[in-house]
Amino acid sequence: MKGILQMFHAPNEFRIRTGPFGSTDDYGPNGAFKLKRCGRTYYMVASTGLGWEHVSVSSETRIPNWEFMCFVKDLFWDPEDCVIQYHPPKSLYVNNHKNCLHLWRKIDFDFPIPSTHLVGFK
Numbered sequence: 001m002k003g004i005l006q007m008f009h010a011p012n013e014f015r016i017r018t019g020p021f022g023s024t025d026d027y028g029p030n031g032a033f034k035l036k037r038c039g040r041t042y043y044m045v046a047s048t049g050l051g052w053e054h055v056s057v058s059s060e061t062r063i064p065n066w067e068f069m070c071f072v073k074d075l076f077w078d079p080e081d082c083v084i085q086y087h088p089p090k091s092l093y094v095n096n097h098k099n100c101l102h103l104w105r106k107i108d109f110d111f112p113i114p115s116t117h118l119v120g121f122k
Contacts, residue, residue, distance in 0.1 A: 007077070007078045007081070008029045008046075008048065008053040008076060008077060008081075008105065009029055009076060009077075009078075010025070010027075010028060010029040010030075010031060010033070010046065010076070011033060011035075011075040011076065012025050014033040014034060014035040014044075014075075015031055015032070015033055016031065016032040016034050021045075028048075029048065029053070029076065030046055030047050030048060031045075031046060032044070032045050032046075033045075033046065037068065037071070040059050040061060040062070041059065041060065042057060042058065042059050042064065042068065042072075043057075043058050043059070044056065044057050044058075044072060044075075044076075046076060048107075051106060051107050051108070051109075052104055052105070052106055052107065053076075053077075053105045053107060054102060054103070054104055054105075055076050055102070056097075056101070056102050057069060057072050057100065057101050057102070057103065058097050058099050058100035058101075059099050060099065061099070062099055063098075063100075063101060064099075069085070069101060069103065072103065073103055076103070077105065081105060082105065082110070082111045082113060083103045083104065083105045084103070084104050084105070084111060085101060085102060085103060086102070086104060
C-alpha cells in the first residue's frame with residue numbers, strides 16, 4: 001500500500017473524558033473509548049508506542065465478533081490500512097481480560113498480504 005496515506009485516528013465522540021481512564025482530544029488517538037452497539041457496551045483502549053498502533057476491544061459479556069472488529073478497525077484506521085490480529089505462540093499469551101481482542105498496525109511497515117485468489121473469488 002505504499003504511497004497511500006495511512007492514518008491512525010481517534011473516534012472522539014466515543015472518548016471517555018472523566019475518571020481514571022479519562023483523556024482529552026489532545027491525546028490524539030491514545031485513550032479509552034466506550035460505545036454501545038446492538039445492546040452491548042464495548043470498551044476500546046488505543047495506544048501508540050514502540051513503533052506500533054494498537055487498539056484493544058472488549059465487552060463485559062462476550063468476545064467481540066468479526067463484524068464488530070471490522071467496525072472498530074474502520075473507526076481507528078483508514079480503509080486502505082492493513083491492520084492485523086495476532087495469534088502468538090502459547091508461551092507469549094497475555095490474557096488480562098477474557099473478552100478482549102487486539103488490533104495492531106506496525107508504523108512505517110507494509111504488511112505482506114496474501115493474494116485474494118488464495119482466499120476465494122473477489
